[in-house]
Amino acid sequence: MARRKPPQSEDLFDVEEKIVEVDVQEEMEGAFLEYAYSVIYSRALPDARDGLKPVQRRILYSMDELGLRPDKAHVKCSRVVGEVMGKYHPHGDSAIYDAMVRMAQPFTMRLPLVDGHGNFGSLDDGPAASRYTEARMAPAALLMTGGLDESTVDFVPNYDDQLLQPEVLPAAFPNLLVNGASGIAVGMATNMPPHNLVEVIGAARHLIANPDADLEALMRFVPGPDLPLGGRIVGLDGIREAYETGRGSFRTRATARIENVTPRKKGIVVTDLPYLxxxxxxxxxxxxxxxxxxxQGISDIIDLTDRTKGLHLVIEVKTGFNPEAVLEQLYKLTPMEESFGINNVALVDGQPRTLGLRELLKVYVDFRTSVVRRRTEHRLGKRQDRLHLVEGLLVAILDIDEVIQLIRSSDDTAMARQRLMQVFDLSQLQADYILELQLRRLTKFSRIELEAERDELLREIERLQAILDDPQVLLAVVSDELAEVAKEHGTPRRTVLLESDGQSGTTSAATAGAKGAAASLEVPDDPCWVLLSSTGLLARTSDAEPLETGGRRAKHDVIVSRVRTTARGDVGLVTSAGRVVRLSVVELPALPPTAGAPSLSGGAPLSAFVDLPPAESVLALTSLAGEGPGLALGTLQGVVKRVNPDYPGNKESFEVISLKDGDRVVGAVELTTGEESLVFVTTDAQLLHYPASLVRPQGRSGGGMAGIKLSPGATVVGFSAVDPAAENVVVTVAGSADALPGTEAGSVKVTDMWAYPSKGRATGGVRCHRFLRGESVLTLGWAGAAPPMAASANGVAVDLPETNDKRDGSGVPAAAPISAVAAP
Structure with a gap:
């Protein structure tokens, strides 16, 4: 048994010594449980509502109290750390500063909450001391703290009961999913990857509109994590398991390619590494x-990383060694391939729970609905109080002479207050407000202002009361506010998602590509197809079987371009700058034979084979065999060109059209017969098509000819070529010109091609889409063989409506933003 003495009084001789007997086992169990609860609830695990641990929440609250907003100057981090430690967080300064640093690191968080100034560390080095660095709130942090002064959340006492701090932040976006979390508690841990803000908000809004939505519907918006530095994720099965059960895993793999580092030596260039x-x-x-x-096989490794090019590791391979085999060993033995275990543990009502994607979104939506309701109640009360005072003031101004006489004849303020309340039937608040009235407020113009304010208050009260009276209106407000956050702070997806090859479950597209290239001398020069997907994945088929229906894969992506060639031949990548970049087919990963639609789950991203400037993108594939009617191009400014297929055989890239300043290629099609119809679609909803025979073929240096007559301010949004003998359709998507790409679904329409009459080259065309309210431009125009298939920017399949017989009719709301359409 352990003995514990009670506290002694100042006079040791006046108090008899007492010994209290305590059971050691019970004491240890109780103390350990208290410690474990404190770690779980107060330190290590995030709250599922705002996605923050207590230290992170206290940092943001303290910075908000200090007024360190994005438009203010940075202050020393030591000042913030001292403020947090002295008022709210009874732990060491190093723990507070470490948490603050992580919230400022763009390679750790997808949407940083702290704007750091100075050395905040890197993936390999720690940050400078807090006395050397400065910080302020990032724009996203204002979304976390906005509304604290409007009774949106409860406040609780700090550790010494001297101050109040928020129990949770209002959080205008799902921070837990967007920025992820990691922490180790007692007997449990959490490890959550970051996600894309636009995708997460899209799923949350879908859940608001469809409360019974299942996981499959939500994963159409959130197909997987989106890491801060991009990269590639391998293994979507583990992600789906994590979204369903809260636990799963995936593999992140470095982006690497084989290059000639010297005329006689090859090397492996690494441009992206796994997360963290x-x-x-x-x-x-x-x-x-x-x-x-x-x-074996490595002669040197050079780090050429800088702020301009970013990560750039060059691994030189010894002469006589196969660089593809060396790359496979690097993936196997080094951190160039890492596993990320998902464990979605967060606090819900003060209790740790393991949550799937739907549960995480449901907790956030319910919380945000409560925040908006409490904020609305607060604003309604404020406006009702103000209306009460304004109405009293209007009463006084109407009978101002009597009011002045009444006040002058009163002995003191109390008598004046009482007489005002009796004579004019006012409340005490109204009477006090009148007594404080300034003489300059007695003008006629002041009365007009008060009446206008009263009318505005009445309208605002009616609007706020309508939100509180109707739950559907309240949910609509929550959804609209989330959409505004996505529009203002959303960014495109950075991480490429790759499925497993079905064998080991962890082999990525780059692995398949390396294996294909490693055996390049043994690959027979058999006919094959080269495929390009909407998300930029490249692959070749392993045989020359014709592609069956389904430009779409079973779960992800659509095939936007294909060309027939041989395994040892070359194909060209047609870019928006009017160039063709040569690509060796044997370096592409070979897809295994499949029944039905081909799957690009074993494909590799374009960045693994070609480096393009940020403003240049790949549009289509073309054959370099020098046969057939050649390539047809359509540009932004309405120029059309048919290119004679006399391509040079010794150049890695070459121009196929001479573009004017400000112009670029928007569509490229490999003609098969020369009898196809060329189709232009413009931003102002005009469609023009005519036979390709009306366009005279030109050499590579030619600038093309007028293809369509454009209205002022209009540009070409789509260029296609269709077989007149086939069953063709036109797909148009309308939206707002001010919307951020990928955030607005808009309206989509599918129309039979026969509804549009053919016209001459360089004419204006006919209307193909009628805009709804809020729509001003076409964001996508496509023509091709039926049935069309669509995908969003991250490759998720999007359902298209039934065919509309009206060529100038309006569209129907799309299920998700559409970025690509393809045909069988």
Whole structure:
């Protein structure tokens, strides 16, 4: 038994000594449970509502109290740390500063909440001391704290009961999913990856509109994590399991390609590493493996990373070694391929729970609905109080002479107040407000202002009361506010999602590509197809079987371009700058034979084969065989060109059209017979098509000819070529010119091609879409063989409506933003 003495009084001789007997086991169990509860609830696990741990919440609240908003100057981090530690967080300054640093690191959080100034560390090095760095709130942090002064959340006492702090922040976006979380508690841990803000908000809004939506419907919006530095994720099965059960795993793999580092030596260039893996960690591991002779074939590793090019590791391969085989060993033995275990543990009503995607969104939507309701009640009360005073003031102004006489004849303020209340039937608040009235408010213009304010208050009260009276209106407000956040702070997806190859469950597209290239000398020069998907994945089929219906894969993406060639041949990538970039087919990953639609789950991204400037994108594939009617191009400014297929055989890239300043190619099609119809679609909803025979073929240096007559301010949004003998349709998507791309679904319409009459080249065409309210431009126009298939920017399939017989009719709301349409 342990003995514990009670506190002694100042006079030791006046108090008899007492010994209290305590059971050691009970004391240890109680103390450990209290400690475990404190770690779980007060330190290690985030709240499912705002996605913040207590230290993160206290940092943001303290910065908000200090007024460190994005438009203010940075202050020393030591000041913020001291404020947090002295008022709200009874722990060490290093823990507070570490949490603050993580919220400022763009490679850790998808949407940083702290704007750091100074050395906040890197993937390999820690930050400078807090006395050297400065910080302020990032724009996204204002979304977390906005509304604290409107009774949106409850406040609780701080550790010494001297101050109040928010129990949770209002959180205008689902921070837990967007920025992820990690923490180790007692007996449990959490590890959540970041996601794309636009995708998460899209899923939340879908859940608001469809409360019974299942996981499959939500994953159409959130197909997987979106890591801050991009990269590639391998293994979508583990992600789906995590979204369903709260636990799962996926693999992140470095982006690497084989290049000639010298005229006679090849090397492996690494431009992206797995999540939270730094280049120095990889370099150290490679050197260790080379020295222990566990990794052969590497002569040197050079780090050329800088702020301009970003990550750039060059691994030189010794002469006589296969660089593809070396790359496979690097993936196997070094951190160039890492596993991320998802464990979605968060606090719900103060209790730790493991949550799937639907549960995480449901908790946030319910919380945000409560925040908006409490904010509305607060604003309604404020406006009702103000209306009460304004109405009393209007009463006084109407009979101002009598009011003045009544006040002058009163002995004191109390008598004046009482007489005002009796004579004019006013409340005490109204009477006090009149007594404080300034003489300059007695003008005629002041009365007009008060009447206008009263009318505005009445309208505002009616609007706020309508929100509180109708739950559907309240949910609509929540949904609209989320859409505004996505529009203002959303960014495109950075991470490419790749499925497994069905064998090991962890082999990525890059692995398949490396294996295909490693056996390039043994690959027969058989006919095959080269495929390009809407998300930029490239692959080749393993045989020359004709492609069956389904430009779409079973779960992800659509095929936007294909060309027939041979396994040892070359194909061209047609870019928006009017160039063709040569690509060796044998370097592309080969897809296994499948029944039905081909799957690009084994494809590799374009960035693994070609480096393009940020403003240049790949539009289509073309054959370099120099046969057939050639390539047809359509530009932004309405120029059309048919290119003679006399391509040079010794150039890696070459121009196929001479573009004017400000112009670019918007569509490229490989003609098969020369009898196709060329189709232009413009932003002002005009469609023109005519036979390709009306366009005279030109050499590569030609600038093309007028293809369509454009209205002032209009540009071409789509260019296609269709077989007149086939069953063709036109797909148009309308939206707002001010909307952020990928945030607005808009309206979509599918119309039979026969509804549009053919006209001559360089004419204006006919109307193909009638805009609804809020729509001003076409964001997509496509023509091709039926049935069309659509996908969003991240490759998720989007259902299209039934065919509309009206060529100039309006569209129907799309299920999700559409970025690509393809045909069988």
């Amino acid at each position: 893996v730094g280049p120095e960690k990889v370099i150290e591991k490679v050197k260790q493996l080379v020295q222990s002779k566990k990794l």
